[in-house]
Amino acid sequence: MFNTVTIVGVGLISGSFSLALKEKGLAKKVIGVSRTAASAQKALELGLIDEALPLEQAIAQSDLIYVAIPVDVTIPVMKQVMDLVTDKQIVADAGSTKHALCLALNDHPMRRQFVATHPMWGTEYSGPEAAVRDAFVGRACVICEKEKSDPAAVEKIEQVYRALGMHIIYMDADSHDTHAAYISHISHITSFALANTVLEKEREENTIFELAGGGFESTVRLAKSNPAMWVPIFMQNRENVLDVLNEHISQLRKFKACLEKENYQYLQELIENANKIKRIIK
Amino acid sequence: MFNTVTIVGVGLISGSFSLALKEKGLAKKVIGVSRTAASAQKALELGLIDEALPLEQAIAQSDLIYVAIPVDVTIPVMKQVMDLVTDKQIVADAGSTKHALCLALNDHPMRRQFVATHPMWGTEYSGPEAAVRDAFVGRACVICEKEKSDPAAVEKIEQVYRALGMHIIYMDADSHDTHAAYISHISHITSFALANTVLEKEREENTIFELAGGGFESTVRLAKSNPAMWVPIFMQNRENVLDVLNEHISQLRKFKACLEKENYQYLQELIENANKIKRIIK
Known part of the structure; x- marks a missing residue:
C-alpha cells in the first residue's frame, strides 16, 4: 500500500503500528524520526524501523507520515510536517486528544492531506521496547473531522486501520x-x-x-x-x-x-x- | 489427604476450591451444601460436587468442612457448623473479612478445629458457573489467629493451599x-x-x-x-x-x-x- 512510511516518535503506538504495517505487507520501508539517538538506535535493533533520519529527510521520501508523540509536542511538530508535505503525501496522528490539534491545523493550506485519528489501544508501558505485535486488534479507531480531509487519504488510512483489525468510528473533535x-x-x-x-x-x-x-x-x-x-x-x-x-x-x-x-x-x-x-x- | 470434604456454598471460591482438590487428588469425595436447589443441581452438573446434602448430613461424613459464602451469613452458619463437628474434623472459611468471624468464634468450645483463611483470589463473577480450574495459583493465602487453631489442622490446611499453588501469610484478624x-x-x-x-x-x-x-x-x-x-x-x-x-x-x-x-x-x-x-x- 505504501512504499515508505515515516513514523515520528518510535514508541509504544508508532512502534506497534510499524510492526503491524510490516507484518501485513502494507509498507516496504519504515523510517523512524526520534528526538533521542538512543531511542532511534533501540527501534532499529528491535526492527521497528529500517532507518533513522531527521524529519525533513524522512518526509522527503515518504508516502505516509504517522505522528505518535505526546500531544503537547504533536502540535508544533505537526505544523513542521505539514509545511513540508505535498498533495501526494498523507499525514496522520494517533493522539489521545483531538480538539487542540484539529484547531491548530484548521487553516493550514495542506489540511486536506491530514487525517486526524485516535486508535483506541495502548498499554501502561512506553518507549520502543513497549511496542508489540498484534496491537490494535478488535479495538476502535476514531477519525475526526473526516470532511476536512481528502477522501482518498481518508480511505487509505481506513484501509490500514481495518487491515490492523480495527473498526472505524467518526466523530467531531469535541465529541x-x-x-x-x-x-x-x-x-x-x-x-x-x-x-x-x-x-x-x-x-x-x-x-x-x-x-x-x-x-x-x-x-x-x-x-x-x-x-x-x-x-x-x-x-x-x-x-x-x-x-x-x-x-x-x-x-x-x-x-x-x-x-x-x-x-x-x-x-x-x-x-x-x-x-x-x-x-x-x- | 481427605476422604470427604464438604463445601458450604457452591460458588466461585468453593467451586474452584473443589475442582482444585479433585484435580490434585486431595479429596476422594466432595459434598455440596447450598441454600438453593438450583445451585446444588448446577454444581452437580458441572462436576463441582459429587453429592448435594443438607448441612448436618454432610458434616457427619466429612473430614474437612470449607465454608465460602457471603461474610454476613458466614457467622451464623459457621456457628452451626462448629456445634456439629468433633475434634477429628477440620473447619475453614474463605471470607474476605476476618475480625467479625474470629471474634464470633473466639469462645466456641471447638475453636481449635477452625482455621481462619482468606485465599486472595477471585473474579468479578459468582455462582457455580463462575468456578474455574487453576484458580488460586501464585496468589497469597492469609491465615489469621493461627495460634488459636490446632497445629495439626493448620498444617493440613496449609498443605492444601500450597498444593493449590498459594503462598501462606500469617496475620492477626485486625491486620x-x-x-x-x-x-x-x-x-x-x-x-x-x-x-x-x-x-x-x-x-x-x-x-x-x-x-x-x-x-x-x-x-x-x-x-x-x-x-x-x-x-x-x-x-x-x-x-x-x-x-x-x-x-x-x-x-x-x-x-x-x-x-x-x-x-x-x-x-x-x-x-x-x-x-x-x-x-x-x-
Whole structure:
C-alpha cells in the first residue's frame, strides 16, 4: 500500500503500528524520526524501523507520515510536517486528544492531506521496547473531522486501520475529547489516585507485594503510565476531565455516605447500578 | 489427604476450591451444601460436587468442612457448623473479612478445629458457573489467629493451599482487615463508582461499547461484582474501608486541584509518585 512510511516518535503506538504495517505487507520501508539517538538506535535493533533520519529527510521520501508523540509536542511538530508535505503525501496522528490539534491545523493550506485519528489501544508501558505485535486488534479507531480531509487519504488510512483489525468510528473533535475523558482519561486518574492512596496508607510495601491479587492489579495497572504522555493529555482535555472527575468524586462520596450512615440498602442500590456496566462490557 | 470434604456454598471460591482438590487428588469425595436447589443441581452438573446434602448430613461424613459464602451469613452458619463437628474434623472459611468471624468464634468450645483463611483470589463473577480450574495459583493465602487453631489442622490446611499453588501469610484478624481494605476492598469501590460515573455521564451506551478499550475494561471490570458478596464485606470492614476511601477521595481532590489551578508541575509529581507502584506490582 505504501512504499515508505515515516513514523515520528518510535514508541509504544508508532512502534506497534510499524510492526503491524510490516507484518501485513502494507509498507516496504519504515523510517523512524526520534528526538533521542538512543531511542532511534533501540527501534532499529528491535526492527521497528529500517532507518533513522531527521524529519525533513524522512518526509522527503515518504508516502505516509504517522505522528505518535505526546500531544503537547504533536502540535508544533505537526505544523513542521505539514509545511513540508505535498498533495501526494498523507499525514496522520494517533493522539489521545483531538480538539487542540484539529484547531491548530484548521487553516493550514495542506489540511486536506491530514487525517486526524485516535486508535483506541495502548498499554501502561512506553518507549520502543513497549511496542508489540498484534496491537490494535478488535479495538476502535476514531477519525475526526473526516470532511476536512481528502477522501482518498481518508480511505487509505481506513484501509490500514481495518487491515490492523480495527473498526472505524467518526466523530467531531469535541465529541471525541468528551468521550475520551469518560472512557479513557478518567480511568487513568482513578488508577493514579488509587496507587497514591495505597502508597500513602500502606507503608508496608512488602505486604502489598505479597497480598496484591488480580483485582488490585487490574485497577492499579494504569498507574504505571508515563507522565510525559498523560500530563499533556490532561492539559489539553482539562475541562472534560474535570467534569468527569467531579462526577466521579461525587459518586465516591455516595459510597462514603452509605458507609458513614450505615445505609446498606442504598449501598446495595449503588452496586446494582454499577452492575449495569455488564450490559456494555463483556 | 481427605476422604470427604464438604463445601458450604457452591460458588466461585468453593467451586474452584473443589475442582482444585479433585484435580490434585486431595479429596476422594466432595459434598455440596447450598441454600438453593438450583445451585446444588448446577454444581452437580458441572462436576463441582459429587453429592448435594443438607448441612448436618454432610458434616457427619466429612473430614474437612470449607465454608465460602457471603461474610454476613458466614457467622451464623459457621456457628452451626462448629456445634456439629468433633475434634477429628477440620473447619475453614474463605471470607474476605476476618475480625467479625474470629471474634464470633473466639469462645466456641471447638475453636481449635477452625482455621481462619482468606485465599486472595477471585473474579468479578459468582455462582457455580463462575468456578474455574487453576484458580488460586501464585496468589497469597492469609491465615489469621493461627495460634488459636490446632497445629495439626493448620498444617493440613496449609498443605492444601500450597498444593493449590498459594503462598501462606500469617496475620492477626485486625491486620488482615486493614490490609484487605487497601489491597482489595477499595479497588472494588473505585470500580463501582467509576462504572456509575460513566453510566451517569455517558448516556450513549453504544459509544461506550464501541470505544471501550483495555484501560477502561481493566479499571471497571470489578464493577460487575455481586452486591450480595460485597455489601456484607463493606459492612464488616466499614471503618477500614471508610479510612481508605477518605484517603482516596483526598488523593483525587489533589488531581482536581491541579487541573483547576492548571498546576501541571504538581500533576506531574502526583503521577510520578503513582508510578512508584511499579516497584511493587509487575
